[in-house]
Amino acid sequence: MQHIELLNTANMTAPEVEELYFSRLRLLDQTLKYSYAEIGVICRRVKLSQLWRQRTDPATGETISSFERWVRVAAPWANSTVFAAMRDVEELTDVPEADLLEIPATNMTTLKQLSTAVRKDPDVLLAAKTMRSEEFVEKIRAEHPMQHIEKKVVLRVSGLDESAYERVVEAFNTAMATKGAKTWAEALEMICEEAADVWRTEAEVEAIISAGVE
Numbered sequence: 608m609q610h611i612e613l614l615n616t617a618n619m620t621a622p623e624v625e626e627l628y629f630s631r632l633r634l635l636d637q638t639l640k641y642s643y644a645e646i647g648v649i650c651r652r653v654k655l656s657q658l659w660r661q662r663t664d665p666a667t668g669e670t671i672s673s674f675e676r677w678v679r680v681a682a683p684w685a686n687s688t689v690f691a692a693m694r695d696v697e698e699l700t701d702v703p704e705a706d707l708l709e710i711p712a713t714n715m716t717t718l719k720q721l722s723t724a725v726r727k728d729p730d731v732l733l734a735a736k737t738m739r740s741e742e743f744v745e746k747i748r749a750e751h752p753m754q755h756i757e758k759k760v761v762l763r764v765s766g767l768d769e770s771a772y773e774r775v776v777e778a779f780n781t782a783m784a785t786k787g788a789k790t791w792a793e794a795l796e797m798i799c800e801e802a803a804d805v806w807r808t809e810a811e812v813e814a815i816i817s818a819g820v821e
Contacts, residue, residue, distance in 0.1 A: 612627075613627070613628070613631065613645070613648065613649065613652075613708075614704060614705065621656075621658060621661055622661050624656075624658055624661075625653070625658040625659070625661035625662060626661075628649045628652065628653055628658060629662060629677075629681050631645075631649060632646065632649050632650075632681040632682055632689075633681055633682070635649070635682070636681070636682040636683075636684055636685050643688075643692050643695075643711065643712030643715065644692065644695075644696065644707045644708050644709075644710050644711075644712070644715065645708050646682075646688075646689055646692040646693075647689075647692035647693045647694075647695055647696030647697075647707070648696055648704050648707060648708060650674075650678065650689055650690075650692065650693040650696075651693050651696050651697060653674065653677065654674045654693070657674075659671055659673070659674045659676075659677035662677060662680070664676065664680065665680065678690070691790070692712070694789065694790075695712075695715050695716075695719065698719050699715070699718060699719060699726070701723050701726070701727065702718070702726060702727070702732070706732050706736070709736040710732075710735045710736055711740075713739075713740035714735045714736075714738070714740055714743050715735075717735070717740065717743055717744055717747065717756060718731075718735050720754065720755075720756055721747065721751070721754055721756075722754065725747075725751050725754060731747070731751075734746050734747075744756055762795075778794070778798055779791045779794040779795065779798075780794075782794035782797050782798055
C-alpha cells in the first residue's frame with residue numbers, strides 16, 4: 608500500500624474508510640518501528656472524523672463505545688505507543704501529512720523542538736526523512752544553532768518488583784494528570800526536580816538544626 612492512498616478517501620464511504628484504516632493499523636502494530644508517523648496520522652483522522660463508530664466491538668457485538676476502545680481493539684499490543692504517535696502528529700500539524708509519513712519516530716522528537724519556520728524548510732524535512740537521528744541532530748545544530756536542540760538519552764531501569772513498578776507508574780500518571788507532564792519522560796524529570804528540591808530543603812534544615820545544637 609502506498610502512503611498516499613491513506614489520504615485519498617474522498618470517494619469512499621465511511622465504512623470503507625474505517626475498514627481501510629483499521630486493517631492498516633493492525634498491520635502497523637507489527638511494524639511499529641518503521642511506521643510510527645503513519646499510526647499517528649491514521650489515529651488522528653479516525654478520531655477527528657469519528658470513524659471508530661463504524662466498527663463493532665468483538666467483545667460486546669455492539670458499536671465500539673469510544674475512540675480509545677477502537678485503538679485497543681486495533682492495536683492491543685501497542686496502544687500506549689499509538690497514543691504517543693498521535694500526540695506527536697498533533698504537535699506537528701504544520702508539517703504536511705505526506706511528509707510526516709516518511710519521517711521515522713527517532714527524528715520526530717527533534718522535529719518537534721524546531722520552530723515552525725525551520726521544520727517547514729524542505730532541506731530540513733528531507734534530512735528528517737533520510738538521516739539517522741544523530742546525524743539529523745548534528746545537522747540542525749550546525750545549520751540552525753539558535754534552535755538549541757538537545758540530544759535525547761535513553762534511560763533503562765531493571766530490577767523493579769511488581770509493586771514498585773505500580774508505584775512508579777502511579778507517580779508518572781499523577782504528574783501527567785495534575786502537573787502538566789505530557790509524557791513519562793517529562794513526568795520523570797518533573798518528579799526528580801521536585802524530589803531534589805525537597806531533599807535539598809531537608810538537608811538545609813538539618814544543617815541549621817545541627818548548627819544550633821552545637
